[in-house]
Amino acid sequence: MTPGDAPAGGLLLRRLGIDTYQEPVVYLHRDSAICKAEGFEARARIEVWRGATHILATLNVVYDSLIGIQQLGLSEAAWRALGGIDGDVLRVAHARPLQSLSAVRAKIYGRPLGAEAAAAIVRDVAEGRYSDIELAALITACSGDRMDVAETIALTRAMVAAGQRLRWDSGTVLDKHCVGGLPGNRTTLLVVPIVAACGLTIPKTSSRAITSPAGTADTMETLAPVALDLPTMRRVVESEGGCIAWGGAVSLSPADDMLIRVERPLGLDSDGLMVASVLSKKIAAGSTHVVIDMPVGRSAKVRSAQAARALAQRFHSVGGALGIGVSVIASDGSQPVGRGIGPALEAWDVLAVLQNLPDAPADLRQRALALAASLLELGGKAGAGQGRALAAGVLDSGAAWTKLQAICAAQGGMREPPRAAHTHVLGALHRGRLTAIDNRRLAQLAKLAGAPRAPAAGLELHAPLGTLLRPGQPLLTLHAESPGELAYALAYAEAQDTIFTIQQA
Amino acid sequence: MTPGDAPAGGLLLRRLGIDTYQEPVVYLHRDSAICKAEGFEARARIEVWRGATHILATLNVVYDSLIGIQQLGLSEAAWRALGGIDGDVLRVAHARPLQSLSAVRAKIYGRPLGAEAAAAIVRDVAEGRYSDIELAALITACSGDRMDVAETIALTRAMVAAGQRLRWDSGTVLDKHCVGGLPGNRTTLLVVPIVAACGLTIPKTSSRAITSPAGTADTMETLAPVALDLPTMRRVVESEGGCIAWGGAVSLSPADDMLIRVERPLGLDSDGLMVASVLSKKIAAGSTHVVIDMPVGRSAKVRSAQAARALAQRFHSVGGALGIGVSVIASDGSQPVGRGIGPALEAWDVLAVLQNLPDAPADLRQRALALAASLLELGGKAGAGQGRALAAGVLDSGAAWTKLQAICAAQGGMREPPRAAHTHVLGALHRGRLTAIDNRRLAQLAKLAGAPRAPAAGLELHAPLGTLLRPGQPLLTLHAESPGELAYALAYAEAQDTIFTIQQA
Structure with missing residues (x-):
């Protein structure tokens, strides 16, 4: 028309x-x-x-x-x-009838999603032609175990085709991605400066939170602008070797951003949609190799070794079909990483590691080193098994900290993350050993406090697994930008035994 | 809270x-x-x-x-x-978190819908606690072949429990339902007066259109009020033996009306949701026996004999589990019934049959007699094989017409269906025999003309299957209440060979 x-x-x-x-x-x-x-x-x-x-x-x-x-x-x-x-x-x-909706209905009725159907759907979604309820039907139809590998390949290919695709001069273009579900796991802000400081190319685009209290883009945004247009992103990468930009602003896989607007309120995730979302963004960003950080734990996004194997297999199959090298690193997903949960609080953890402060969270540092090591070896800067020492040296020398400052400056200027106006310390209700943390409920708590919309909101965790607690000992500090949100989070936290398992000694 | x-x-x-x-x-x-x-x-x-x-x-x-x-x-x-x-x-x-959404997510992730989960979901849906995108996810998760018989039973039971349930003095309470997909199949307005005229009880509640150009409630509303409250409905049935009321107004299975608000724009139908919707309404209405009219045809809602058997089997299984007698009558679904498609146009067809006018559509009369016959035999008013003669007698004598007038008067007063301000006759483009009609596209045409929102809108079909057409011979007349809608319908009708198959002789 x-x-x-x-x-x-x-x-x-x-x-x-x-x-x-x-x-x-x-x-x-x-x-x-x-x-x-x-x-x-x-x-x-x-x-x-x-x-x-x-x-x-x-x-x-x-x-x-x-x-x-x-x-x-x-x-x-x-x-x-x-x-x-x-x-x-x-x-x-x-409006003229949305032809690709017939393909969605066919998928709902059990017919597999073919390449042509996927292309038509994704084109219309990327153009914003789907209403929210139509997006909800599409996402539901593709969730759970309802997308096989062939369908995931078709969807990924369609998502790449629907947006821009970057090209870089460097032969090897590195990338990393965490499948999420582990609050505080903000390794990207460490891995990118380490890898870039070693002279490799890592033009990282990240998403905002989907169902979590903070996405990498949300956290980076507390340090520097992330909504970079393509020329800016290219300039940052050419001068610094790396960037940490919000993927949505550069129209890489724009359909993905449309899907997220409904996935988030529905709280839906699925292997097929996740692999298509991640790999379409990486391929569109021009990456040749990507390392996937996959935390596995009872209340992480990937809950069992079996689920981890299935998801890793799908990453490898789809990556292979689309010509991108994929390494999957499974990691411990039993408890949050670092202390902070929420955009600014996670940024403070990152800064502590980069600045080698005495109270820097060791677990965040160790995880970042493992991922950086794999990328340094993939990129040919270190021999097999030598990546970790190189990465640790770059971190210890302050070269990574210098590089992050340079990246932030190139992205538009570094700033200090905000601090929340309202905080409340929550003490343990009784004596005993902390034996389990429900990551999902902890994330929910941070969201009730206002994260990720309110960047300073969230929580700081004071007791890792295994801590022997005395009554009243601080478990966590809630941070909120408004008293109403603090009150909501507090009301939720009152049922603290649904979040923390404390076994009486 | x-x-x-x-x-x-x-x-x-x-x-x-x-x-x-x-x-x-x-x-x-x-x-x-x-x-x-x-x-x-x-x-x-x-x-x-x-x-x-x-x-x-x-x-x-x-x-x-x-x-x-x-x-x-x-x-x-x-x-x-x-x-x-x-x-x-x-x-x-x-809002406090909607607990039953976890059950929807579990269903999406492949776990079967249990009785407790179905009850929790339906209770929240009936109370209007689901947003549109949450309803869309629920409906999609239950569509296609994703609900087995046990789940359908659980859902039906939950839907009955979430609303009012009527009780009648009569031991036998009859009902009928058409699974739809066949434009113009407005037999209810004939069956109810025939059966009631014979002294049986048939308190009929009907739905508005979901994806069709007219529901029975829409058509009846052009003759009399249908949004009856319970005391009114009871009074009508006590005095006349039958009524034709809109189910939504009496809170029978209120969850169903919530689901329809999203099923309609998504254009989704499925066996499980259909059986739960139909039987929950019938059981809540206090019916003991229901006859299901199931048109089968390439472009009807039920497309093949195999699909008809599966759907009939599900009706029997769920009816048996919930204690309602179900008879399924498969009928020809190859072409529309009667002449009119759209609320008022279908009402005019009904009136022609009741008044025994010479141009009354014979197919509508025959279908109504078959269904009425089955109900008269179930209700003990006729021996096996004798129902049809009794029904025909009641129609021919004018007793059914008298009864419909009495029912309309009791429901609030009979009125004349409206007539559209804008009409356009569409002629055959070339000579040949009419060998197929696409019911779905024909229904779409009536909807573009404004049906069911505009009660006078829709179309009149002038050529049944088998007609030998000459160029320009009228195929149909479009009726619209606004010139814009007439123009849209005309634009769609220009591709008439996608609706009508005319084989050159």
């Missing part, structure tokens, strides 16, 4: 200032000529044109005087996608 | 007059004390209290002056659920 097809006269743009999260919504008055002529009803899918720019949006019908009958209101998401100023002339039309 | 838990002061209700379809939405100003204190962000799920009444709603954050910082705006769906007038004092709080 072209703008010429839009029936009836134009409407005057009115930015309504309503934040509907990421779903674009348009508001039309019930008595507008267009509503009457077209028979539009609430939740119709509507094509909106401003000049040659157009979006697909969901209609809300207004009965009141909020907008005039000649106006077309835009939600913030719709306005961001369409641009313009109040009074611009827009045109609307019934 | 109780109202006393709501933190901070109250907010003043403002009915904003925004129709968001059925999802309740609340609007808060970004700078309101409550948004700041609670750290609310767009799409948070919020509990809203007005006195002791409360709802769960989705938050939209307002940046502009649309609402004041002391106000809380309600969408129409939220206002319908909560009531009140502008200025009423409301309280809000973070």
Whole structure:
């Protein structure tokens, strides 16, 4: 459909200032000529044109005087996608049927997702043509064990094709990724400067949190800008060898960012979607080799050795089919890494390790060294088994700290992570040994405190597994930017025995 | 959580007059004390209290002056659920986590839906606690072949338990249901008066259209009110033996109505959800026996004899487990029934049959007689094989027509179905024999013309299968209430060879 097809006269743009999260919504008055002529009803899918720019949006019908009958209101998401100023002339039309939805329905009804279907779906998703409920149906249909390896390959390929793809001068382009589920595991901010300080290329793009209290991009954002455009990212990598940028801003696998907007509130993760999401981003970023950090633990994202093997196998199969080298490193996922959980609190842990402070979390350092070692060996800077010593030297000498400062400066300027206005120390209720921590509930606690939206929010953990606790001994400190959030987190934390298992000695 | 838990002061209700379809939405100003204190962000799920009444709603954050910082705006769906007038004092709080979502995620990850999980999910759904994307995930997880018989039984039982359940004095309470997919198959409006005229009890509740151009409730509504409350429905049935009411208004299986609000835009149907939906409504309505009309055809909802057997088997198994007698009658689903497709146009067909007009559609009459016959035999009014003659007699004598008029009068007064302001006759493009009709595309055409929202909209079909057509001979007449809708339907109908197969003689 072209703008010429839009029936009836134009409407005057009115930015309504309503934040509907990421779903674009348009508001039309019930008595507008267009509503009457077209028979539009609430939740119709509507094509909106401003000049040659157009979006697909969901209609809300207004009965009141909020907008005039000649106006077309835009939600913030719709306005961001369409641009313009109040009074611009827009045109609307019934959306043409979304053909790729038939392929989603076929998948729901049990037919495998073929290459052509995956391409059509991902193209429409990347263009923002799917409504939230359509995205929810797609994600659900592809969750659990409902996507086999062939389907995952088709989906990954389609996701790469739907966005930009970077090329680098360097023959070897390294990358790392953690499959998540382990709060505080912020190794990227250590691995990238170590690897880059050794002269290798590691143009890292990271995601924001999906279901966790902080993504790497959220944490890095407390230190430096992460929403880099492509020229900026290229300039940073050319001068420093590495960067830590938010993937969403550079349109690598844009479909993935659309899926995340619904995966997050649904709290859904699955092997197929995860592998497609991770590898599509890495391939689009131009990486030739990627090391996958896979924490395994009862309450991590990967819960058992069996699940870890299946996921690793899928990474290898899909990576092989798409021509990217994948190494998977399984790690201990029984407890959080470092002390902080939440964007700024995790950044403080990273800074302590880089600055070799006496209270720097040793577990975070050890994990980062293992991953950096693997990358240094893959990149030919160290022989087999020699990577770890090289990485430790770069960290101890302060070269990695210097490199992170240089990267932050190149990304737009380094800043100090914020500190929360409201904190509360939570003491152990009774004596005993800390024998288990429920990572999921701990993450939920940090989210109730406001993370990741509130960057200073989250919690600091004071007692690792095995600690012999006396009553009142600090277990954790809650950090919140508002008293309401602190109160919510406190209410949740009251049931502390659902988070911490303390065995009476 | 109780109202006393709501933190901070109250907010003043403002009915904003925004129709968001059925999802309740609340609007808060970004700078309101409550948004700041609670750290609310767009799409948070919020509990809203007005006195002791409360709802769960989705938050939209307002940046502009649309609402004041002391106000809380309600969408129409939220206002319908909560009531009140502008200025009423409301309280809000973070929604407590929806526990039953874990059960939905477990189902998505492949674990079967148990009785306890089904009960918890359906209770929350019936109370309106699920957001649209959560409903979409639930429906998708239960679609296709992803629900076995045991799960369907659990879901059906839970759906009955979540709403009201009617009791009738009569020992035998009859019911009928058509699984749909066949446009124009409006037999209920004939079967109910025939059966009731014979002295049997048939308190029929019907749904509105889900993915079709008209549901029975939509069609009946062009003749009489259908949104009957329970006392009215009981009074109608006590005086007339039967009624044709909208099931949604009497809170029979209220969860079903919530599911439909998302099934409809997604265009999803599945055996398990269909059987649970149909039988939960019948059992809740107090029926002891139900006859299921199952049209089978390439473009009907049930496409093959094999699919029909599987669906019939599931109806029998679930009916048996829940103690309701089920008879399934498979019928020809190769072409629409009667002439009209759309609420009012189908009502005119029904009236022609009841009034024994010379141009009454014979196929509609024959189908209604077959179903009525089965019910008369089940109800003991006719011996085996004698039901049909009895039914035909009641129709021919005018007793059924008298009975429908009496039922309409008892439901609130009979009225004449509306007629569309805009019509257009579509002629055959070339000579040949009409050998196939795509029911799905024909239904889509009627929907583009405005059905079922616009009751007079839809189409009249002039050529049954087998007709030898000459060029220009009328195939159908489109009916629309607005010129825009007529234009959309016409544009779609231009590709008439995707709807009609005409073999050149």
